Amino acid sequence: MTDFTATRALFDLPDGVIYLDGNSLGPLPRGAAARVAKAITDEWGQMLITGWNKAGWMDLPARVGDRVGRLIGAAPGTVTMGDTLSIKVYQALASALEMRSDRRIILSDNGNFPSDLYMADGLCRTLGPDYALKTVTPEAVEDAIDDSIAVLMLTEIDYRTGRKHDMARLIAKAHAAGALVVWDLAHSAGAIPVDVTGADTDFAVGCSYKYLNSGPGGPAFIYVAPRLAEQVRPALSGWLGHESPFAFDMEYRPGRGIERMRVGTPPILQLAALDAALDVWEGVDMAALRARSVALQQAFIARVEGGCPDLTLASPRDADQRGSQVSFRHPNGYAIIQALIAEGVIGDFRAPDILRFGFTPLYLALEDVEQAADRLCAIMTEGRWDRPEFHARAKVT
Numbered sequence: 001m002t003d004f005t006a007t008r009a010l011f012d013l014p015d016g017v018i019y020l021d022g023n024s025l026g027p028l029p030r031g032a033a034a035r036v037a038k039a040i041t042d043e044w045g046q047m048l049i050t051g052w053n054k055a056g057w058m059d060l061p062a063r064v065g066d067r068v069g070r071l072i073g074a075a076p077g078t079v080t081m082g083d084t085l086s087i088k089v090y091q092a093l094a095s096a097l098e099m100r101s102d103r104r105i106i107l108s109d110n111g112n113f114p115s116d117l118y119m120a121d122g123l124c125r126t127l128g129p130d131y132a133l134k135t136v137t138p139e140a141v142e143d144a145i146d147d148s149i150a151v152l153m154l155t156e157i158d159y160r161t162g163r164k165h166d167m168a169r170l171i172a173k174a175h176a177a178g179a180l181v182v183w184d185l186a187h188s189a190g191a192i193p194v195d196v197t198g199a200d201t202d203f204a205v206g207c208s209y210k211y212l213n214s215g216p217g218g219p220a221f222i223y224v225a226p227r228l229a230e231q232v233r234p235a236l237s238g239w240l241g242h243e244s245p246f247a248f249d250m251e252y253r254p255g256r257g258i259e260r261m262r263v264g265t266p267p268i269l270q271l272a273a274l275d276a277a278l279d280v281w282e283g284v285d286m287a288a289l290r291a292r293s294v295a296l297q298q299a300f301i302a303r304v305e306g307g308c309p310d311l312t313l314a315s316p317r318d319a320d321q322r323g324s325q326v327s328f329r330h331p332n333g334y335a336i337i338q339a340l341i342a343e344g345v346i347g348d349f350r351a352p353d354i355l356r357f358g359f360t361p362l363y364l365a366l367e368d369v370e371q372a373a374d375r376l377c378a379i380m381t382e383g384r385w386d387r388p389e390f391h392a393r394a395k396v397t
C-alpha cells in the first residue's frame with residue numbers, strides 16, 4: 001500500500017496554498033533543490049567538462065528515461081529524455097510518416113493540444129502539398145481511421161476536459177488499417193496507469209514538468225517500440241543521436257535503438273532535478289495512485305456541484321472516462337480562477353471558459369480538496385471574483 005502522507009512530506013509547498021495545478025507544473029520535490037545544487041557545485045563547478053564522463057552526464061537521458069519508462073510500462077532501454085514535448089511530437093511524427101511513405105494523412109482530434117497540431121501542420125508543409133493533417137471530433141476518431149491514414153496522433157487525456165481516449169482500442173484499430181500511432185502522454189505519465197507495451201503503441205511522447213515534477217522547462221520523453229527502434233530514421237538527426245558522436249563523421253548514422261532519438265546536448269541541470277523528482281515515485285503503486293485520484297476528484301465534483309450550481313461540469317462524469325483532472329465551465333472562468341488563486345487555491349484557466357483543477361495524490365489530501373471546493377463556492381456565492389484586478393489577463397493563464 002502506498003503511503004501518501006509519506007509522499008506529501010517529500011514536497012516543498014508554500015504554507016497556506018492548496019495546489020490543484022500539478023497537471024500544468026508540478027511542485028518542487030524537496031530532494032530536487034539539493035540534487036541540482038550538487039550538480040552545479042560538485043559536478044559542473046569541480047569537474048568542469050570532465051563531468052560528461054565522471055558524473056555520467058552523457059548517460060543521464062537514458063538512465064532517467066528508464067525511470068520514466070517504469071511509470072508508463074516501457075521496458076528499460078526504450079525511452080530517452082531531451083528537448084521539449086513539441087519537438088518530440090515532431091520527431092515521432094516525422095519518423096512515423098517516413099515509415100508509411102505510401103500514405104499522406106495524419107489523423108488527430110480537434111481537442112488535441114494546439115502545439116501538437118501546429119507541429120503536425122508545420123511538418124506537412126515541409127514534406128509537400130499532398131501531406132495533410134486531418135482533425136475530427138474526439139468521438140469521431142475511431143470511425144475516421146481507414147487505410148488512407150499514415151499516422152494516428154492523439155493525446156490520451158484532453159488537456160481541457162480530462163476526457164480519456166481508449167488507447168488500446170484505437171491502437172488496435174489503427175494497426176488493423178495499416179497506420180502507425182503516436183501517443184502524447186503529457187497528461188497521462190504520473191497521472192494514471194499507462195502501459196505502452198501492453199497497448200502496443202508505436203511511439204509515445206510526453207513531458208516531465210507536469211505530473212512528474214521536474215520543474216519549469218524540464219525535458220520531454222520519447223518512447224519507440226523496440227520492434228521499430230532499429231528501423232526509425234530520425235528526421236532531427238543531431239550529433240548525439242549518431243552511432244558515434246565523437247567520431248565526428250561527415251555522414252549521419254543513427255545510434256542504437258532509442259539512442260537515435262537524442263538530438264543535441266542534454267539539459268543536465270533539469271535532468272538532475274527530474275532524477276531527484278523520480279525518487280518520490282519509488283514504491284508508488286500506480287493502481288493505488290489512480291484509486292486515490294478518483295476519490296479526490298469525486299469528492300471535489302460532489303462538493304462543487306452541491307455548493308456552486310452556476311458551474312457546469314466540463315469533464316466526463318464517469319471517472320473511467322477521465323484522467324486526473326476535473327474541469328468546469330463558466331463564462332467568467334478567468335476572473336473566478338484569479339480570485340481563487342488570490343485566496344490560496346491554485347487552479348488554472350483554459351480559454352474560452354474552462355476552470356481546470358489537477359488532482360495529484362502524491363501531495364493532496366481529501367481535506368485540501370474539500371477546502372478548495374468550499375473556497376471556490378464561497379467566491380461564487382459572494383461574487384468575490386467580480387473585481388477589476390481579477391479580469392486583467394496575464395501573459396500566462
Ligand SMILES: *Cc1c(COP(=O)(O)O)cnc(C)c1O
Nearest residue numbers: 084085086113115155159184186
Ligand atoms: C503541455 C503539453 C505540451 C507542451 O509542449 P512543450 O513543448 O513542452 O511546451 C504539448 N502537448 C500537450 C498535449 C501538452 O499537454
